Amino acid sequence: MMRGSSWLLAVVLLLLPACTTPPERSTITVLASWTGQEAEQFQVVLDAFTERTGIRVDYQGTRALEQVLLADVQKGAPPDVAIVPSPAELQRYVDADVLRPLGSAARPTFWDQVQGLGTGVRRAVVVKADLxxxxxxxxxxxxxxxxxxxxxxxxxxxxxxxxxxxxxxxxxxxxxxxxxxxxxxxxxxxxxxxxxxxxxxxxxxxxxxxxxxxxxxxxxxxxxxxxxxxxxxxxxxxxxxxxxxxxxxxxxxxxxxxxxxxxxxxxxxxxxxxxxxxxxxxxxxxxxxxxxxxIVSGDLAVLFGDSAPAREFLDFLDGDGQRLWVGQPGSGVYSIDVGPEGYAARPGGEIDSRIAEEIRREDGRLCFxxxxxxxxxxxxxxxxxxxxxxxxxxxxxxxxxxxxxxxxxxxxxxxxxxxx
The missing domain is CATH 3.40.190.10 (Periplasmic binding protein-like II)
Structure with missing residues (x-):
């Protein structure tokens, strides 16, 4: 009886590492226009997301974003997430019915209009904005x-x-x-x-x-x-x-x-x-x-692939990802969700704070x-x-x-x- 128990225990111990090893991490694809230094700063955000979630990000940056994205969509192979440079590009893919909605707008602000194209249904996440x-x-x-x-x-x-x-x-x-x-x-x-x-x-x-x-x-x-x-x-x-x-x-x-x-x-x-x-x-x-x-402008993250990892990535970009991106000392990014205090670590932070204040106005004084x-x-x-x-x-x-x-x-x- 004792020998049988020892054999069973040995089998359990042998199998235990395989049972506790984490499953292979998922990979999502992300397409945006940032290259060079901009891509390096964005990569810090992507690395932080992977470290937190275990989800790898395959990032492609190209200045010919509109042409590359359109070609990918036409051949039926869009990225999981794309970051488009304008509401007009967002409108193109909403009209083609190839994007996943992101819920309802939280409140009727100017930037909610941008993210929903004025419809009240959220279609994108504004990941960076400019004055x-x-x-x-x-x-x-x-x-x-x-x-x-x-x-x-x-x-x-x-x-x-x-x-x-x-x-x-x-x-x-x-x-x-x-x-x-x-x-x-x-x-x-x-x-x-x-x-x-x-x-x-x-x-x-x-x-x-x-x-x-x-x-x-x-x-x-x-x-x-x-x-x-x-x-x-x-x-x-x-x-x-x-x-x-x-x-x-x-x-x-x-x-x-x-x-x-x-x-x-x-x-x-x-x-x-x-x-x-x-x-x-x-x-x-x-x-x-x-x-x-x-007048302001903005880059908008949109969802093509309706997977849990892709949605998790958009949630990260909508919160901690932006704060991390903005807070880098060499960053030139501004966020609609980060107040003036979030720019203190950057060289010339007082200038950044004034820009951030203007971008975040909610008194009817912004036009796209x-x-x-x-x-x-x-x-x-x-x-x-x-x-x-x-x-x-x-x-x-x-x-x-x-x-x-x-x-x-x-x-x-x-x-x-x-x-x-």
């Missing part, structure tokens, strides 16, 4: 104060201009036209235009292009418009820091450019937000009684980037129109008529919202 309606300057050289656009424009500043942004070259110019449209004509007119209810030949649209054209002509008088067409948007602002003489003094660029300014440069001293550069809000037009809302709300064919035509206008401003009427022809024939739905 667009700002102007950067060298704070160690000057403290510009402009009450209106007219004051700023009359100064005849040398603007840092660069339209290059492959594969979406031209979008920096659309940011200008959007801000001019909003600050000159207000929230209601901006929303009408951004949602496809205003023709491109409207006088309000035309005057916004003309205002930008005057600025470009003044800022490129020395080098000609080719300089703006051939300069990458990320390199344009470096002209503010050239020594002994600045090549340009003001840069209209989103909050994401702060990390570009602070990136180490060979042979150059380090730059820090607050000490070496700062920003001010894009000023209103004199005819507006007060400054209009700020208009081109990011437009159907892809309209958005691409807008980008091309900007480049054509810089090269030949006398063709503005023809360019706007061409854009209106695209507008009338898109055949794709437009966004249901723009401002909140």
């Amino acid at each position: 667009k309606s700002i102007v950067w300057y060298r704070s160690d050289l000057e403290q510009p104060q402009f009450r209106t656009w007219q004051e700023m424009h009359s100064r005849r500043a040398d603007w840092c201009l660069g339209m290059g942004a492959p594969p979406l070259t031209g979008w920096p110019g659309t940011d200008w036209i959007e801000d001019l449209m909003l600050q000159r004509y207000g929230k209601a007119d901006y929303e009408q235009w951004a949602t496809g209810e205003m023709p491109w030949t409207d006088d309000r649209v035309r005057s916004s292009w003309q205002a930008w054209g005057e600025l470009v002509a003044a800022s490129t008088a020395a080098d000609g418009p080719a300089a703006a067409l051939l300069t990458d948007f990320g390199d344009a602002g470096s002209g503010m820091f050239e020594q002994p003489q600045q090549r340009c003094s003001l840069d209209h660029a989103g909050s994401f450019v702060k990390s570009i300014y602070q990136a180490p440069q060979p042979g150059a001293p380090p730059r820090e937000a607050g000490r070496h550069f700062d920003f001010f809000p894009f000023p209103p037009f004199a005819e507006q009684p007060e400054r209009q809302p700020s 980037d208009a081109s990011d709300l437009m159907p892809a064919v309209m958005r691409n035509a807008f980008h091309r129109g900007v480049l054509e206008y810089i090269a030949a401003p006398e063709r503005l009427r023809e360019i706007l008529e061409q854009l209106e022809a695209v507008h009338r024939t898109t055949g794709e739905p437009w966004a249901r919202f723009a401002c909140g």
